[in-house]
Amino acid sequence: MIESSMPRAAQGRERDVLHGDLQRLAALGEMTAAAVHDFNNLLQVVVSALRVIEGQLDPVPAQDVKDLFAQGLSAAQRAAFLSRRLLSYGTASGGTATRFELGAALRGSVPMLRWILGTRIGLRQELHEEPLVVECCPHELEQGLLNLAANARDAMSGTGTLTLRSEVVPAPSPSWPTENVAVISVVDEGCGMPEVVQEKAFERYFTTKGAGGSGIGLFAVREFARRNGGDAWFRSAPGQGTTVTVALPCRPLD
Structure with missing residues (x-):
């Protein structure tokens, strides 16, 4: 009887370990999603501010100013895109084939x-x-x-x-x-x-x-x-x- 119960006990411990892993990963996912959501909101402020600045520039800005502005706006938009992709992992139903x-x-x-x-x-x-x-x-x-x-x-x-x-x-x-x-x-x-x-x-x-x-x-x-x-x-x-x-x-x- 003891020998036959050992595999079931081992399987039970394995299930408990896996359940604990899933709980920790779920908690980490929730924290990450919250952080990415806040980060994305900040990026939207940056993008909006850059758009306002764009409207205040001289009609024909100096080339170096134009280049720097374009690089800054592109980087902010790219970061916003990546943050939305990361956020999708926390909000998607996940696991659905x-x-x-x-x-x-x-x-x-x-x-x-x-x-x-x-x-x-x-x-x-x-x-x-x-x-x-x-x-x-x-x-x-x-x-x-x-x-x-x-x-x-x-x-x-x-x-x-x-x-x-x-x-x-x-x-x-x-x-x-x-x-x-x-x-x-x-x-x-x-x-x-x-x-x-x-x-x-x-x-x-x-x-x-x-x-x-x-x-x-x-x-x-x-x-x-x-x-x-x-x-x-x-x-x-x-x-x-x-x-x-x-x-x-x-x-x-x-």
Whole structure:
């Protein structure tokens, strides 16, 4: 009797840990959404003030003034756009799977990816030209891409090029729900992972970033892929960068 109850007890502890994780993430999401909402309101004040200033400028302002004003307004508008995108994670229903064209979603993620990567890391896009339809939550997909981009940025120490790639390949085994698979790859030129790190990279809470890392980024990416009928894996070697691949079943266009 004791032996048979052990698995159930272990499962119960696992459920309790997962429930605690979800509660902490929900609380963090609420705080982040509130902060981003306030930040967005401040940005709207900045944009509005710049618009008023624009109306007060000389009819033909000096070129350097014109350039500085255009840069300031563009930066404020871009920051407002990014804050609205971040806010959407806190206010969207989240987790609801829907069918959408993958290429459009990946291109739509580019502004956020560039923001995550910073100005010293280039972003190369090698996207499949033909439409690829997948079925998952688009917000979860984008959040996974942001997690991978942040990991790549840290691995490259702030300089280099990240490649975002998509393609269609045959399903790796007959057990997959569809014959073809949409593959998304995030390729960095970073330090790569030694074998001892690779063995634990997908484990929940495992991190090489010390107190600055949550250890749930790669774990969440693979769980997202598997929850939607796919999978995730990576290829890495010290000094040769890392490629993280997310595979999702291709769905019909209609």
